[in-house]
Amino acid sequence: FTHSSYGSRDLSILAYGNFFFPRTWMQNSFVLAETIDLRGWKGPRKGPLRILDLGAGSGAGGLAALRLLRDRGIENPIQLHAVDYSGKSLSYLRSIHAANGHLWPRTTVTTERHDLSKTLPPKTPHAYDFVFLSSSLNEISSGTDVSAVAKSLNEISKVIKTSGLLVVIEPALRAVCHCLHRAAANISESSELWLHGPYFNGSPCPFASTKSRYHSHEVRRRTPPETVRRLNQPLGLSIQDLKFSFILLGRKKPIPFDQGPSVLRLVSPVSKRKGIYCFIGIGGDTEERTYEIQTRTLDVEGHNFIDLLERGDVLRLREWETFEESRLVRIPSTDAIEILWPSG
Ligand SMILES: C[S@@+](CC[C@H](N)C(=O)[O-])C[C@H]1O[C@@H](n2cnc3c(N)ncnc32)[C@H](O)[C@@H]1O
Known part of the structure; x- marks a missing residue:
């Protein structure tokens, strides 16, 4: 059962979706809301807002973004471009989008089958307000080689607008979190990109370079809807705690916060x-x-x-x-x- 095999079987995609879709939806909504409510991200004054979802799967991350942006009163038309090497997953994404138009009015979805392990799809425009990698970076980069991950993120960041953000969300596994935050530290030191989160004033995660007991991640307790609870009951897994780690990278300097303990x-x-x-x-x-x-x-x-x-x-x-x-x-x-x- 490999990364590429679960995307080729309908039952695997549905089983994955029963457990992960609602969690991913909630955690991505959290992170995107932080960019708006805390980090001061603002949408384009006019024209479409463009989102690129890399390793989009059946769309929990990208679709949650459409919904959250509408919830936050963003009125621009929104274009979501979803890329994955699993054509079956992308087909679910298109169906979910088409069947639930009331959740994301004036949005369009395009999909593209592409293996992201080497490059972005050719001709990807440098025009995105948000680029998402939602639980996909560790699969696409297949491992925790910090310099390889930093190199991929640097490459990917070229397609965000000056006001845009690259949002990377990963499962809260220690090795995966350390790799993500070390790569982010590496990028913020050596490139023109700024870290907008999870910490402050462009600084990287302090745990990334030390032997701290902690690794950077969020733990959010949410009560899932009854249908989600029932569907997942046979698994016997906790579905209440959302545990994830994230980074936000952008070209613009992040908004300042008080320096110090306050x-x-x-x-x-x-x-x-x-x-x-x-x-x-x-x-x-x-x-x-x-x-x-x-x-x-x-x-x-x-x-x-x-x-x-x-x-x-x-x-x-x-x-x-x-x-x-x-x-x-x-x-x-x-x-x-x-x-x-x-x-x-
Ligand atoms: C854990 S799933 C996450 C899906 C979705 N982003 C979400 O958050 O629900 C990882 C996704 O990355 C895709 N993926 C993994 N390696 C890939 C590669 N080399 N090229 C394109 N897609 C890839 C898989 O097909 C899968 O859909």
Whole structure:
């Protein structure tokens, strides 16, 4: 059962889709929403918005993007071009798009069969607002050779517009995440591309170059629809936790965030011990710090607030105190925390 064989059997594509389609849909919506809500991405003033989905499969990533962009009030016509070497998967993508037009009005889909392991399809225009690689980079580049992955991403990034973004989302497997983030670090040091996420001010993942206990990834808990739950029940796998890693690359300088401990991405679970809640955060200056909040400062609402924090949330602190040469940050109360992302 190889990468190329599952795309050649209808049953494999459907089995893959039952489990992965809803997850991919949700995680890609998350990442794309971050580009708009937190990173300040703006669509073209007029004319079509163009998306390229590489290793598109049956379309969970690209189609989720169409829907999310409409949800965010983007009114331009949208053109999605989906590339995969599995013709059967692309045929499912076209059918799903055609059968659910109400979800993505004024959008068009074109598909192309192409083996991406060597090159992009010839004549790919340098005109994309978004290029997605959704759980496909590790298959297309077949392995975790950092310089090969960096080279492919550099090549692919040539087809994004100046205002565009290359969005790479990968499963949260340690080796895959490290490879992705090392490749991203390599690219941001050696090319004209900027890292727009997951961290701040163009900085790469600090875990990529160290032996940290953590690897950069999000863990989001969502309740799937009942039909999804039922379809997946026989598998006995958890379908609630979405675990994924991502990077955003663009040509434009990313929008700035405060440098220092006050803006942070949460990169660990929140744990409770000896009267404190604590978690690890990466700050606007890319430093890894421990953040703590004393449980005695919290009322019921405060505890509920902390319970809802998830790995991947971006917080801004209004007040804080630092200890241990700024490696430990104490937050006086939950009132001092503003959740920058996810918004709402
Ligand atoms: C894990 S699936 C992800 C599909 C889709 N992007 C999603 O997120 O649901 C990986 C996809 O990459 C495609 N793929 C793998 N290697 C490829 C290659 N060398 N050229 C083109 N497509 C490839 C597979 O056919 C498959 O559809």
